[in-house]
Amino acid sequence: MGIELVLMFIGAVLVNNFVLVRFLGICPFLGVSKKVDTAIGMGMAVIFVVTMSSIVTWLVQKYILVPYNIGFLQTIVFILIIASLVQLVEIVMEKSAPALYEALGVFLPLIATNCAILGLAILNIQNSYNFIESIIFAIGGSIGFTLALVLMAGIRERLALASVPKPLQGASISLITAGLLSLAFMGFSGLVKM
Amino acid sequence: MFTIAAYSLGGLGLIFALSLGIASRIFHMEIDPRIEEAMEALPGANCGACGFAGCKGYAEAVIKDPEVVPNLCAPGEEEIAKALAKISGKEAGAGDKKRAIICCAGGEDKVERTFTYEGILDCESAAILYGGNKACKYGCLGYGSCVKACLFEAIEMNDIGLPQVDKNKCVGCGKCLDVCPKGVVKLVPVTATVYVACNSMNKGAQVKKICAVGCIGCKLCVKACEKEAISFDNNLASINYQNCNDCRTCMEKCKSNSINVCM
Numbered sequence: 225m226g227i228e229l230v231l232m233f234i235g236a237v238l239v240n241n242f243v244l245v246r247f248l249g250i251c252p253f254l255g256v257s258k259k260v261d262t263a264i265g266m267g268m269a270v271i272f273v274v275t276m277s278s279i280v281t282w283l284v285q286k287y288i289l290v291p292y293n294i295g296f297l298q299t300i301v302f303i304l305i306i307a308s309l310v311q312l313v314e315i316v317m318e319k320s321a322p323a324l325y326e327a328l329g330v331f332l333p334l335i336a337t338n339c340a341i342l343g344l345a346i347l348n349i350q351n352s353y354n355f356i357e358s359i360i361f362a363i364g365g366s367i368g369f370t371l372a373l374v375l376m377a378g379i380r381e382r383l384a385l386a387s388v389p390k391p392l393q394g395a396s397i398s399l400i401t402a403g404l405l406s407l408a409f410m411g412f413s414g415l416v417k418m
Numbered sequence: 419m420f421t422i423a424a425y426s427l428g429g430l431g432l433i434f435a436l437s438l439g440i441a442s443r444i445f446h447m448e449i450d451p452r453i454e455e456a457m458e459a460l461p462g463a464n465c466g467a468c469g470f471a472g473c474k475g476y477a478e479a480v481i482k483d484p485e486v487v488p489n490l491c492a493p494g495e496e497e498i499a500k501a502l503a504k505i506s507g508k509e510a511g512a513g514d515k516k517r518a519i520i521c522c523a524g525g526e527d528k529v530e531r532t533f534t535y536e537g538i539l540d541c542e543s544a545a546i547l548y549g550g551n552k553a554c555k556y557g558c559l560g561y562g563s564c565v566k567a568c569l570f571e572a573i574e575m576n577d578i579g580l581p582q583v584d585k586n587k588c589v590g591c592g593k594c595l596d597v598c599p600k601g602v603v604k605l606v607p608v609t610a611t612v613y614v615a616c617n618s619m620n621k622g623a624q625v626k627k628i629c630a631v632g633c634i635g636c637k638l639c640v641k642a643c644e645k646e647a648i649s650f651d652n653n654l655a656s657i658n659y660q661n662c663n664d665c666r667t668c669m670e671k672c673k674s675n676s677i678n679v680c681m
Contacts, residue, residue, distance in 0.1 A: 319445035
């Protein structure tokens with residue numbers, strides 16, 4: 225049991241990295257990866273929200289959607305949950321942890337529309353993980369997201385100082401970089417048998 | 419099926435709406451209307467001279483924190499200090515205004531370049547390559563990062579490839595200090611009349627080899643100063659402006675002409 229959870233965690237971080245292998249959450253991956261500091265901020269916010277939302281969505285799936293046989297509402301219910309959860313976290317955090325609220329800043333509301341979060345909640349159900357497994361999967365997945373974001377930010381900080389050929393400047397070099405990074409992460413496939 | 423779906427989705431929505439509503443009541447945050455007033459009074463340049471993250475950060479701090487004084491806004495000068503003092507109910511005070519100076523006199527005519535740099539023309543990129551191509555590793559690289567960073571167009575490059583600060587335009591925000599990879603730009607009080615135009619921590623003999631106007635660490639200025647306002651640190655003279663009485667003896671005594679009059 226224990227070793228399986230560890231393998232699952234590594235699998236979620238490296239082998240099936242949310243951004244670079246599953247291609248979820250590409251928008252923040254390209255949008256908030258200009259500086260390492262902000263990338264870390266965004267990553268932390270995602271780890272927090274993903275873990276919370278996977279707990280709640282798992283409970284809702286198990287105790288509401290399945291018993292009443294309304295699985296087709298999964299997507300809309302999960303979106304509802306994530307949106308309100310992000311809002312709730314924001315309200316509570318502003319009062320109780322102003323320092324953290326300041327640090328996360330604009331990233332919290334941004335997360336509400338992050339597909340990696342919805343994707344993770346749905347993957348939890350699709351892979352029929354139990355409660356503990358889905359939490360581990362959520363933490364692993366979001367750490368993988370943070371890792372990808374920070375790696376990309378590190379590269380882009382360097383890239384800002386490099387002389388890039390004119391046709392490749394801007395978004396195109398970012399996409400090429402992302403592709404190469406993704407290619408590198410594909411190398412992890414087979415590390416863990418999923 | 420339809421009713422169950424409608425009820426459960428509606429129910430969930432209702433629960434979330436209620437919990438959000440309750441949470442916003444419990445965790446209600448009072449926003450002080452004075453913060454908005456202070457925001458409006460500030461120039462909105464977000465230069466960061468006050469030491470806070472933009473004008474909003476300063477507006478919040480000046481209202482909430484009793485220890486934050488209302489005269490930190492450098493570009494706003496007295497007018498805004500008074501306005502902020504009125505809004506926050508604090509005393510305006512004089513405040514010590516500062517301005518930037520370039521602590522290097524080793525222009526193209528005095529210090530050689532060790533190699534030809536063909537990269538992006540800004541100092542941060544140039545400094546990544548072996549610490550820049552100036553013979554003096556502490557000197558101004560002359561690619562004008564500070565010129566670009568200045569929000570008030572107070573810095574220009576002069577004929578010998580050194581930046582020059584226009585003291586009438588400089589508001590002392592310190593933006594240029596952050597971008598200079600060599601730390602050549604420093605802030606001095608606006609009242610200062612002399613400054614050490616060198617940033618080199620090399621030993622005297624080494625300085626002499628590469629730069630005609632560098633501080634060689636002879637300490638003649640220290641001995642000459644009656645007020646003991648000059649100190650030495652890492653082979654470099656520095657002036658303590660609180661003690662300086664503007665006698666300019668140090669400038670006359672300086673063998674390498676590295677103590678200059680503030681332009």
